[in-house]
Amino acid sequence: MIRAKSISISEFRGIRNLTLDLEGKNFAICGPNGTGKSGIVDALEFALTGNISRLTGTGTGGLSVKEHGPHVDSRNTPAKALVSLTVHIPSLNTDVTIVRSVKDAKTPKITPDTPEIRTVLEYISLHPEITLSRRELIRYVLAEPGKRSKEVQELLKLEEVETVRSLLQKIANAKDREEKSAKGVKNDAETALMRSMGITEISDNAILVAANEKRSGLNLPPLLKLDANTSIKEGTISSENKIPVSKIVKNQAEIDLNAFNEKVKKLQDSVFLSQCVAVSKTVSALSKDEEFLKNASRESFLQSALNFFDEQICPVCDVQWDPQELRQKLTIKLQKFEVASASKKEVERDIRPIIMILDEIQSSATALQRMGPLLNPPIDCAPINRYVEDILQRSTALKNFLPLSETCNALSLENVTSKQLEINLAQLELAISKLPEPTQQDAARDYLIVSQEKLEVYRTASSKLEKAEKSRTKAQFVFDTYARVTTAALETIYKNVEATFSKLYRIVNHDDEDAFQAQLQPSIGKLGFDVDFYGRGYFPPGAYHSEGHQDGMGLCLYLALMDYLAKDSFTFAVLDDVLMSVDSGHRREVSKMLLEQFPNTQFLLTTHDEIWLRHMKTVGLIEPKRYAHFRTWNVDIGPTEWSDRDAWEEISLLLERNDVRAAAALLRHFLEYFAKEVCQVLRAQVEFRGDAQFTLGDLLPNSISKMKKLIKQGKSAAQSWGQNDNVTAISEFEKKFNEVVQASNVEQWQINAAVHFNEWANFQKNDFESVVATYKSLVDAFSCEKCNSVLYSSPEHGEADALRCRCGNHSINLQKKAA
Numbered sequence: 142m143i144r145a146k147s148i149s150i151s152e153f154r155g156i157r158n159l160t161l162d163l164e165g166k167n168f169a170i171c172g173p174n175g176t177g178k179s180g181i182v183d184a185l186e187f188a189l190t191g192n193i194s195r196l197t198g199t200g201t202g203g204l205s206v207k208e209h210g211p212h213v214d215s216r217n218t219p220a221k222a223l224v225s226l227t228v229h230i231p232s233l234n235t236d237v238t239i240v241r242s243v244k245d246a247k248t249p250k251i252t253p254d255t256p257e258i259r260t261v262l263e264y265i266s267l268h269p270e271i272t273l274s275r276r277e278l279i280r281y282v283l284a285e286p287g288k289r290s291k292e293v294q295e296l297l298k299l300e301e302v303e304t305v306r307s308l309l310q311k312i313a314n315a316k317d318r319e320e321k322s323a324k325g326v327k328n329d330a331e332t333a334l335m336r337s338m339g340i341t342e343i344s345d346n347a348i349l350v351a352a353n354e355k356r357s358g359l360n361l362p363p364l365l366k367l368d369a370n371t372s373i374k375e376g377t378i379s380s381e382n383k384i385p386v387s388k389i390v391k392n393q394a395e396i397d398l399n400a401f402n403e404k405v406k407k408l409q410d411s412v413f414l415s416q417c418v419a420v421s422k423t424v425s426a427l428s429k430d431e432e433f434l435k436n437a438s439r440e441s442f443l444q445s446a447l448n449f450f451d452e453q454i455c456p457v458c459d460v461q462w463d464p465q466e467l468r469q470k471l472t473i474k475l476q477k478f479e480v481a482s483a484s485k486k487e488v489e490r491d492i493r494p495i496i497m498i499l500d501e502i503q504s505s506a507t508a509l510q511r512m513g514p515l516l517n518p519p520i521d522c523a524p525i526n527r528y529v530e531d532i533l534q535r536s537t538a539l540k541n542f543l544p545l546s547e548t549c550n551a552l553s554l555e556n557v558t559s560k561q562l563e564i565n566l567a568q569l570e571l572a573i574s575k576l577p578e579p580t581q582q583d584a585a586r587d588y589l590i591v592s593q594e595k596l597e598v599y600r601t602a603s604s605k606l607e608k609a610e611k612s613r614t615k616a617q618f619v620f621d622t623y624a625r626v627t628t629a630a631l632e633t634i635y636k637n638v639e640a641t642f643s644k645l646y647r648i649v650n651h652d653d654e655d656a657f658q659a660q661l662q663p664s665i666g667k668l669g670f671d672v673d674f675y676g677r678g679y680f681p682p683g684a685y686h687s688e689g690h691q692d693g694m695g696l697c698l699y700l701a702l703m704d705y706l707a708k709d710s711f712t713f714a715v716l717d718d719v720l721m722s723v724d725s726g727h728r729r730e731v732s733k734m735l736l737e738q739f740p741n742t743q744f745l746l747t748t749h750d751e752i753w754l755r756h757m758k759t760v761g762l763i764e765p766k767r768y769a770h771f772r773t774w775n776v777d778i779g780p781t782e783w784s785d786r787d788a789w790e791e792i793s794l795l796l797e798r799n800d801v802r803a804a805a806a807l808l809r810h811f812l813e814y815f816a817k818e819v820c821q822v823l824r825a826q827v828e829f830r831g832d833a834q835f836t837l838g839d840l841l842p843n844s845i846s847k848m849k850k851l852i853k854q855g856k857s858a859a860q861s862w863g864q865n866d867n868v869t870a871i872s873e874f875e876k877k878f879n880e881v882v883q884a885s886n887v888e889q890w891q892i893n894a895a896v897h898f899n900e901w902a903n904f905q906k907n908d909f910e911s912v913v914a915t916y917k918s919l920v921d922a923f924s925c926e927k928c929n930s931v932l933y934s935s936p937e938h939g940e941a942d943a944l945r946c947r948c949g950n951h952s953i954n955l956q957k958k959a960a
Contacts, residue, residue: 142265142710143228144743146236148188151223152215153243154180157779161769163745165229167735169763170747171754172771177780178747181769182272182717185745188226188239190266191246192466210243213776219244230261231712237262272715273699302627309620316613323609325497327602329504334595336396338588343599348373352592355585373596374589389515390587391576397508398569404502405558413498414555420491421552427484428545434481485542492539495552499536503529509569516572524565531557628663634705635661635668641701642694645738649693649730689723696720696731700739715745720753729756736762755821759937766930766947772814792913801909809837812916816840819923822933823847824941845882848923851934851944852878855953862958871953881918925950 144165150156155177161168170178183193187210196204211222222243229236237258241249251258265271331343340347345367352373353363361376407413427434506529513522535551542548579587639661647657653675660679662669671679672694674686682691696719703711720728728750735744744762748754754770757763771780781791788811795804813836820827820840825847827839852875859867924931925946932951934941944953 142261142271142707142712143230144712145185145745146227146229148181148184148227149223149225150181150184152212152218152221153187153210153224154183154193154212155774155776155779156180156184157212157777159779163743164767165743166767167744167746167757167763169754169757169768170745170771171751171768172749172774172780174749176771176774178749178771179717180780182715182745182747184224185226185715186272187243187246188224188241188249189262189271191241191249194272206246207243210246212779228713230258232261232710233257271703271713272717273696273719302631306620306624306627309616309623313613313616313620316609316616320606320609320613323602323606325500327599327606329501330595330599330602332400334592334599336400337393337595338592348596352589355588358581358585359589369600372593374586374593377586377589389512389573389576390591391573391579392584393587393591394508394512394573394576397505397512398566398573401502401505401509402566404498404505405562407498408502408554409558417495417552417554420488420495421549423488423491424545424548424552427488430481430484431543431545434485434543434545489542492542492548492552496536496539499532499539502532503536506532512569512573516569520565520568520572522565522569524559524561528557528559528562631663635663638698638701638705641704642698645697645700645734646694648734648738649697649727650690651730689727692720692723693727693731704739709741711739711742713743713745715747717747718749720748728753729760732757732760732762736760751817758821770814772810789913789917796906796910796913799906801906804909804913808913808916812920813837813840815920815923816844819844819931820847822931823851824934824937844923848878848932849875849882851941851955852953854955855944858954858957862954867953878922881915881922884915885919 145163145168146165147160147162149160151158159177159181161181170181172178179195183195187193187206191206193206193210196206196209207219208216211219215221220242223240225238225240227236227238235253235258238252239249239262240252251262335341335343338348338351340351349364349367356363356373356376359377364371364373364375367373506525509525510522510529513520513525535554535557538547538551639659642661643657643659646659647655650657654673656673656676658673658679660669660671662671670682672682672686674680674684682694686694696716703714720731723731732753735742746757746763751770754763754768758768769782771782773781788807792804792807792811795801795807816837817835817840819825820843823844825843827835827843830839852871856868856871856875859871925948927950928946928948930947932944932946934955935943935945942954942956944955945951
């Protein structure tokens with residue numbers, strides 16, 4: 142990918158004007174919360190992607206890059222909000238400068254501009270995960286399995302796996318519903334056939350025995366086998382092989398009327414009505430989510446829009462969108478639809494048996510509705526028709542599910558049966574009973590003709606069910622095969638990630654978890670994540686591990702994922718305050734892990750913890766001066782660094798305004814900061830403080846004492862080697878150092894008085910200028926006059942053998958010649 146060489150930020154977020162020289166190496170930004178660290182992270186992301194993730198996503202309603210990217214004083218002139226980023230592209234061995242303004246964020250100026258460079262930069266713009274903040278960090282660790290699977294697959298650019306899986310799952314579910322519907326139709330046809338023929342099971346033998354008994358009464362030859370084309374009414378007297386439409390078969394009419402009465406009684410059963418009441422309460426509880434439920438059907442539409450988005454123009458509205466903003470917007474909607482759909486499916490499962498009973502009533506009423514006009518005298522079946530119409534409306538409402546109010550009304554079945562319906566059924570029963578009894582031959586003929594009609598309906602239903610079963614089996618096979626293959630492939634990926642993650646975490650926590658292991662367990666649409674807890678078993682990270690350990694796990698998992706995703710191209714990453722809860726001891730180990738395990742990756746790290754900054758420098762993750770240390774921020778000038786130049790210039794400006802109190806306070810704070818750095822690089826001993834809040838009195842005397850000791854040690858070593866020239870040079874250095882130290886001791890009381898006592902607040906500018914000059918000389922005495930680096934003892938651990946600067950102008954040997 143890239144390595145960042147420099148960044149210049151102007152009128153962007155909380156930064157007015159800032160330039161950082163990164164030189165393609167690890168770089169740290171330290172400072173208290175609110176001093177502008179995240180503004181640099183935002184600027185990097187904006188330069189590379191044209192977006193600021195902090196201004197998008199959940200909880201950022203009303204925020205946008207265009208409106209809130211510029212500095213607050215430049216919000217009406219977004220063209221002034223500029224970020225210029227120079228990067229090195231290793232694969233092309235070339236440096237590229239990207240200049241992007243908030244006014245025209247989608248069209249950066251790229252120099253040089255070639256198709257190959259554009260390809261690399263477009264790839265990076267699709268990978269905003271190069272920036273990791275704590276809010277993204279923890280989502281990998283504590284997320285639910287389904288959500289974690291999506292997050293991780295999104296990071297690994299495997300979203301299509303889940304999209305296709307979801308589509309195949311929907312197809313399989315649809316085919317399953319079709320099979321169940323076809324099975325219900327076949328069951329109805331089966332029941333009607335058994336009722337018509339008076340048999341207790343559907344089998345070739347049972348049908349042939351019942352049919353041949355009637356055929357023998359008509360002197361028809363028996364049927365020897367029953368296949369798909371066999372007609373059990375073959376040879377009957379009627380040339381049309383049909384019962385005249387004006388005729389009612391008494392026996393069949395009695396069967397149809399009894400079947401309808403049985404269905405109506407089932408609808409009046411107290412247990413069934415109690416089930417309807419319970420389902421109605423569940424439906425009512427969903428009313429607060431009704432809008433989501435109404436939109437759940439748009440899920441596939443939105444998913445298609447997401448799939449067809451070309452990273453520029455929305456495929457639906459033809460409007461240009463920021464890629465990340467549109468994807469986040471659609472993803473949030475899809476998540477809501479997913480939850481709504483799950484709730485809907487659960488209730489629909491409970492409603493389905495009720496719908497089946499209502500549909501059975503409609504089906505069984507058809508014969509009665511046709512029968513009424515054919516009776517003599519005809520019977521008006523209006524009550525039955527109204528009843529069936531009511532049942533149909535209720536069934537339709539339950540199938541539609543929305544609006545929920547209609548579904549609840551449809552489930553109120555206590556008073557569906559009316560007195561008029563009971564009278565109407567009694568009229569039919571009486572009229573049917575008065576029908577003349579058919580002759581034995583007529584009854585046999587009618588039996589065979591009606592049974593053949595029922596048999597044909599049964600055969601058609603069976604054929605449709607067979608097709609539905611094959612279709613469902615095929616869809617399920619495709620889904621299962623895809624799930625099995627992709628799960629196996631994901632398992633391979635996750636095993637690699639799991640091994641790297643476990644190794645990184647063991648490195649960071651080798652002191653107490655050197656046997657640590659983790660388990661990434663993919664399943665259909667989910668990714669389980671369990672970790673070992675001191676050999677007691679595997680548990681979710683949030684079960685027993687502390688928040689600090691969870692932060693460490695999040696970082697290690699992110700690095701493992703990026704290592705798998707980018708491999709040798711993982712050359713740049715931004716870690717934005719990601720170890721807030723990790724203790725100082727393990728932060729040192731994190732620094733070592735980043736240095737040793739990712740030597741080819743340039744890390745830009747932000748932190749509010751000075752101790753971690755020192756750890757980074759101590760272990761070599763950050764080179765000397767390869768960091769920015771912010772001390773303050775204000776809206777007018779943005780972040781202010783701790784640097785000699787800035788500090789002395791600001792003190793000078795304060796003295797020009799005769800603000801001695803402020804100048805003295807700033808001088809004291811700067812000296813505390815500087816003394817900390819000196820104590821660090823000289824390895825001076827300082828009395829331990831649990832809160833790490835050291836005062837100038839704790840630090841400066843110790844740093845001076847350590848420097849004097851090292852100078853004396855170097856002079857003694859030179860004498861032991863007989864290096865007279867070195868002895869003379871060190872002695873001269875010692876003399877100058879002691880002189881400035883003595884001067885600072887003389888002036889020390891004036892600083893304290895000016896800062897702490899009101900009676901000394903009337904110091905004049907001239908009085909305090911000598912104090913400033915004295916301490917500037919002291920600061921310079923600790924530094925090399927050529928490279929301006931603070932002298933440091935080497936090596937960082939163990940016995941010191943040299944006092945040196947970065948450029949080599951100062952190099953004092955501390956090791957005496959052996960006696």
